[in-house]
Amino acid sequence: MADAAATAGAGGSGTRSGSKQSTNPADNYHLARRRTLQVVVSSLLTEAGFESAEKASVETLTEMLQSYISEIGRSAKSYCEHTARTQPTLSDIVVTLVEMGFNVDTLPAYAKRSQRMVITAPPVTNQPVTPKALTAGQNRPHPPHIPSHFPEFPDPHTYIKTPTYREPVSDYQVLREKAASQRRDVERALTRFMAKTGETQSLFKDDVSTFPLIAARPFTIPYLTALLPSELEMQQMEETDSSEQDEQTDTENLALHISMEDSGAEKENTSVLQQNPSLSGSRNGEENIIDNPYLRPVKKPKIRRKKRILKKVLNSANINFPCPGASVGAAGPG
C-alpha cells in the first residue's frame, strides 16, 4: 500500500499547496513538479518491492532524484552552450550522463523492462511568469551587423555612462598626502589603543592621557628584537629585491637615480659596501665536502674512557715537552 500512502501524502501536500495556489503561481508550478517526482519515487519503490515507506525517506529520495535531474539539465545546458547552441540536444544529455558516470548503454534496456509502471503525466500547469523588470528607457536595437537571433541588449541603465568631468585622484601630491596621513592615523590609533589597553608611562604627572607612552617592558633576550629584522621588513626586502627599486611612482626619482649611478663616486661607494658577494661562489663552496672539525660527528665514549684520555693527555704532553737541556742552555743563568 506504499503507493496509496505515497499518493495520499502527495495528495495531502497537493491540497495544501492547492490552498496556496491562489497566492503564488510559481510555487504551484514547482509543487506540481515535485508531486510528480514523488509519484515516480513511490512507483519505483513499489517496483523494487517495498510495501510502505516513511514519509521522510520518500522525501529524501525525491530530493535526490530532483538533484540528479537538475544536474543533468544544468550540465547538458553547459555542453550545449559550449558548442554555441541554445537548445540541448540528445548528445548533450548523453555526454552529460557519461560525464556523471552513468552507463548509458543500460538505459534502453531499463526503459523497456517489463515490470515498469506507467504514471500519468503531470498536470499541465502554467510556466511561472518572471516578473517584468523595471525598464528604464528603450532597449537599443541591434546594430545591423549583429544577427537578430542574438540576445537583445540589456536595459540601457546597465551600460549607459554618465561622464563626470572631474580629474581622477592621480595627483602625486595628493596621493602622498593621503598615504602619509592614512599611515599616521593608523599608527596613532594603534598606539593609542595599545596604550589604552596596557600599562603606560607619562611625561606629565598631571596628565596621563594626552601623550601616553606604552610602558617600557624588559625582554628576556633583548638582542633578538633589536637585531632581527621584523617580518614586515623581511617582506619588504623580498619585494624590493625582486622588483627593481627604480619603479617608483615619482618618475623624477628614476632620472636622478640613474644620473647618480653614472657618477664615478657612486660606483666607488657601492664597491665599498658591496652587498652579498656572488652567490654562485658560495654555492660552489657548499657543493664540495667541507672538512670542518665542528661538522664532524661527535664520538661515542669509549669504555673506561676517562682513564685513557687522561693517559692520552699525559702522553701527548710528554711528547710535546721541549728538551729541558736546551732550555737551560739558552735561558738559564749560565
Added chain:
Amino acid sequence: MPLTGVEPARMNRKKGDKGFESPRPYKLTHQVVCINNINFQRKSVVGFVELTVFPTVANLNRIKLNSKQCRIYRVRINDLEAAFIYNDPTLEVCHSESKQRNLNYFSNAYAAAVSAVDPDAGNGELCIKVPSELWKHVDELKVLKIHINFSLDQPKGGLHFVVPSVEGSMAERGAHVFSCGYQNSTRFWFPCVDSYSELCTWKLEFTVDAAMVAVSNGDLVETVYTHDMRKKTFHYMLTIPTAASNISLAIGPFEILVDPYMHEVTHFCLPQLLPLLKHTTSYLHEVFEFYEEILTCRYPYSCFKTVFIDEAYVEVAAYASMSIFSTNLLHSAMIIDETPLTRRCLAQSLAQQFFGCFISRMSWSDEWVLKGISGYIYGLWMKKTFGVNEYRHWIKEELDRIVAYELKTGGVLLHPIFGGGKEKDNPASHLHFSIKHPHTLSWEYYTMFQCKAHLVMRLIENRISMEFMLQVFNKLLSLASTASSQKFQSHMWSQMLVSTSGFLKSISNVSGKDIQPLIKQWVDQSGVVKFYGSFAFNRKRNVLELEIKQDYTSPGTQKYVGPLKVTVQELDGSFNHTLQIEENSLKHDIPCHSKSRRNKKKKIPLMNGEEVDMDLSAMDADSPLLWIRIDPDMSVLRKVEFEQADFMWQYQLRYERDVVAQQESILALEKFPTPASRLALTDILEQEQCFYRVRMSACFCLAKIANSMVSTWTGPPAMKSLFTRMFCCKSCPNIVKTNNFMSFQSYFLQKTMPVAMALLRDVHNLCPKEVLTFILDLIKYNDNRKNKFSDNYYRAEMIDALANSVTPAVSVNNEVRTLDNLNPDVRLILEEITRFLNMEKLLPSYRHTITVSCLRAIRVLQKNGHVPSDPALFKSYAEYGHFVDIRIAALEAVVDYTKVDRSYEELQWLLNMIQNDPVPYVRHKILNMLTKNPPFTKNMESPLCNEALVDQLWKLMNSGTSHDWRLRCGAVDLYFTLFGLSRPSCLPLPELGLVLNLKEKKAVLNPTIIPEAVAGNQEAANNPSSHPQLVGFQNPFSSSQDEEEIDMDTVHDSQAFISHHLNMLERPSTPGLSKYRPASSRSALIPQHSTGCDSTPTTKPQWSLELARKGTGKEQSPLEMGMHPVASAPLSVFTKESTASKHSDHHHHHHHEHKKKKKKHKHKHKHKHKHDSKEKDKEPFTFSSPASGRSIRSPSLSD
C-alpha cells in the same frame, strides 16, 4: 737567585739587549686546562689545570702563579701534595681601617699591589711550595708537573655568564658563557702564568651540555660524548706557543657557520641569528686576503673562529686563533650604517691576530709596538677598502683625538721606562694613576695610547717608506713562525715576543735608516706639538714671511725641532717647502714663485696636477698667495692654529683636493660669517664629487654661520632650498621623495642636513617655524616602502633634528610645567616622539635606534623646561633586560639629571648599578658617563659632596671592584674628577694634618710589595742552607693531612683547607719565613670574597676554631667588618711601615716632621721608630691581630 734576576733583566732590555730573560726561575712549556663541569644555573665552573714546568735554577722551592677568584682545592706537584699560599693584595688595596682618602695615596698603593702580583716581575697571587721530596729532582732541573684543582663560583670577572630567565633548558634559553677582561685577565678563570711573555703549548678540554658548543683556541681535535651521552667533551690542541693571556673560551648553544670561502674559518652566533651571521661574515675572507697579501705571510694559525655573544665586555676581543665579538655587531643586508662599523671591527680583530695574539710582547712597555702595528695595518686595510679620503679623514680624526687628550691630561707615553721605582722618575706624574702596569691605567688613557701607537707607526712609515715597513713586519712574523714550529726548543719561543729594541733593530736592519730621533720624540717622550702660525707677504721681496711659534710649556706639549713641510698654493701652482724648525728661529722666509698678476686669464694648477679656473676677484690684489698649509701630511703629532684671511680659507675649501684641508678650512670658516663663506659652503654641499664627510661637516658649519649672520641673512633658511632640490619632488617641493638609499653619499647627506638645519635660530634665538614645519613634514611624508634599505637610522636622525630644534622654554615665575602651558611647537614635537616611541614597541627598529633618539629628545625637552624633569621614565628604560643601546641612552639621561638636579637619590641609584648590574659594559659605561658629565667637580660646592659619598666611592675602588681592572680604574677616574688628587674638601677638617703627612709619605709607602720581594730575595739567598731547615716544614703537613679529612666539596671547607695549609706553611720558623709572614698574613686568605676578608676574629689562635667561624663568616658584611678595626689596624699599619723602613732616610725625616698628629698615629710612628729592622719581624705578635692568630707562635701549634 730567582727574584733578584728580574731587575737586571729589565735593565738589559733597556740597553738594547735583544735577548729575553724570563723573570721566573722556571720555564713553562705546556699547560692543560680541563673544565669538566659548567653549571649555568649556579654559574660555577669546576676543573683543573696542569702546568709542565722546567726549573731553570737549582734551588727552586717556590713557584708563583697567578690566580684570582678561583677556589683552589689542592695542588700537587708530580703527584705529591704541595702546600700553597693564596695572597692577593689587589682585593683590598688600602686597608679598611685606613682613614686615608686621597687619591695619590691610593694610586701608589694600588700600583704597589698590582706589582706585588705582576707576573712580569715574577710574582703571583698563588705561591706553591715545592715538596721537599722533589728538591733533589729540582736541583737536576727536571720536569715538574703542577696539578691544580680549582673551581669558580659566580665569577664577577674573567668569565661572564649570560643566562636569560625564560623557560626551557639552558640551551633553549640561549644561555652562554665566555671569557673576557682587560689585558691579561686569564687568571680570573684558571690558575696560570698570566703574562704575555710566558708562552707554552696548550691542551684545552671542556665538558659541556650536549646541546652546547665550546669554542676555544687552537684546533678542535675531537668531540666525545660522556658515558651518559648527555654531555660532550671538546678537546682542543694549541701547538703554537701562546701566552695564557691569549687563551679564551666561549660556551653556548651556538649556531655554526663554516665560512663558504675559507673552510678552516668557523663562525658562531646565538640561536636564531644565523641569517645575520651569514651576511655579516660574508666579507671576512677579503680582509684575510688583504692582510696575507701585504704581510706576505699566511695567517699563523691553522683555523680561525669568530664568536658573537651577548653582553660583551668589549665589542672586539682578539685571542689566539679566535675572536669574540659583541652580538650587536651582527646586521642584515638592509642596514647601511652598521655595515662599515662591523667590518672595521672584523678587520681590527684580524690585525690583532697577527700582532697581539701570534706575536706577543716581552713586557708592558713594549705594548705600543703591538698596538701600533695592528692599528697601522688596520689603517692600510681602511685605505684600501674605504678609499684614501676615508683613510685621511680617519687619521685626522685620530690625530685630533690624541692631541685633545694629551693637551687635556698632559701626555701619553708609549714606551715608559721605569728606573728604580723612585717617585721622581715617574714618567707620568701628571696623571692620577700609574702607567707602570696595564691594570692601573684609565681606560680612556689606554684607548688614546692605542691611537697614538698607530699614528706613530704611520710616522715611522713616512720616514722609512711603506715597503720597508711591511718588510719589517714580515721579518717579525717569519721569525716568530720559525720559532713557533720549534716544538722541542722552548728557549726559541722568545722569538715570538716583540720588544721595542728588537723592533727598532729590525727597522734599522731593513731600512738602514736611523729613526732614533723620531722614536725619542714620540715614543720615549709624551706630549704633542702645538704650532701657531701666521704670515705676511712682502711684496717688495716677493717673499712669504711665515712665523711659526710653538707652545711647549703647557701640559701635554713638547718642543719640536726638525723638518716641517709647508705647502703654499700660489697663482702659478702649488709648492712644497720644508722648513727646519729650530730652537730659536720663528720666522721663515719663503720665496714666492709668482707675481700677482690676476688679470691674465689662466688656469691655476693644483697640487694634484689638475688645472682649474678660479674666480680670483676675492683675493688680495698684491699677493699671489691662495692658501698656505702647515704640515699637510700630518707627519708630526701636532695641533696647528694658523691664521690666514677668510678668502684664503674659502679658496682652500673650494679648490684644495685634500679632505683634511677641506675639513680644516670648514672649521676655520666658522669664524668668518660672511656671505662669501656661505657661498663657499653651499657650493661644497652641492658638489657631488666632494667627499661626503666634508659635505656633512659643511652642513653644521653653515648652520653656525647662518646663526651668526641672522640679522643679515636673506632668502630661505640655510640648506632648505638645497635639500628641497636634492631630495624633494619636483612637482611638490614640500614633499620628500620616497626613500631610496642606493647612493650612500646622498643618504648620509640626507640624514645630516635636517639635523644641522634644526640648529638654525632666528633673531629671537628660536628655531624658525619654517624649519620645524619642514622637519615635521619630512617625518610625515617619510615613505620607505620601496626602499631596499632600512630607514631606522634616518628616522632616528629626524628625531635628533627635532631635539636640536628645541630652545629653552620661556618660563613665567618658575611655574610648574604642565600640559596647559605647553608651547604649541613643542606639542607637535612631543606628538611625534610619542608616536615613534610607541611604534617602536610594536615594530622595533634595528638596534632600537629610534627609541634611543626618542629618549635623548625627551631629556632635551626636560632640560629646556618644556616637560617636567623626571628620571622615572629613563630609569625604567635603564633596567636590565632592555637592549644595551637603550640602556646606555637612558642612563646618560639619568646621569645628566643627577648633575642638573643634584639628586642624591639618583646618584645612589647609579652607584648601586655600577656595583650590581649584570652587564660589565654597562657598569663601565656609567662610570665613564659620570666622569664625563660629573655631578660636581673638585672645585665646586655641591650638596652631593659629602663624607658618605667619599667613603662609598673609596670603598668602590678600594675593594668593590677587585674583579675587574677596568672598572676599578674607572672608579679611580671618577674619584679623581669629583675630588681631585688630594683629600676631598668635604671631609671634616681635623684630620687635615694627617693628610699632609700621609701625602708626603706616599713616596715611602709606595713599595708595599717590598716585604714579599725581600722575603723572596732573602730566602733565595738563604736557599742552600734553608733546605735542611725546611725539612721539618713538610712533616707536620703530611701528618695532618692524614689526620684531617677535609671535604673538598664545600666552599667553606676549601677556605679552611687553605688556611690549614697556611698554618702548616708558617709553622717552622726560619728567618726567611718570618720575614715573609707580615705580607702574607695581612692580606686576604680567602680567594673570593673581597669585602671583609681582611678581618678575621680578634683572638683565637687555633685554626679549628677559625674553620667554624669561616662557615658563617663567608659573606661577612662591611658593617661587621667595622667591628674589628682596632684589632686589625695596627698590624697592617705596621706592615706598611716595616716596608717603608726600607727607605729609611726618607722616612725618618717624616716622622720627625709630623709630631702633632692624632694620638693613634703618633703612637704607631713612634713605635716603629724605636725598633730596628730585626725587631720588626717579631712585632706583629705584640698586637692581638687576627693574622697573628695563624702565626707560628700560636700555642697550640708551636711545637
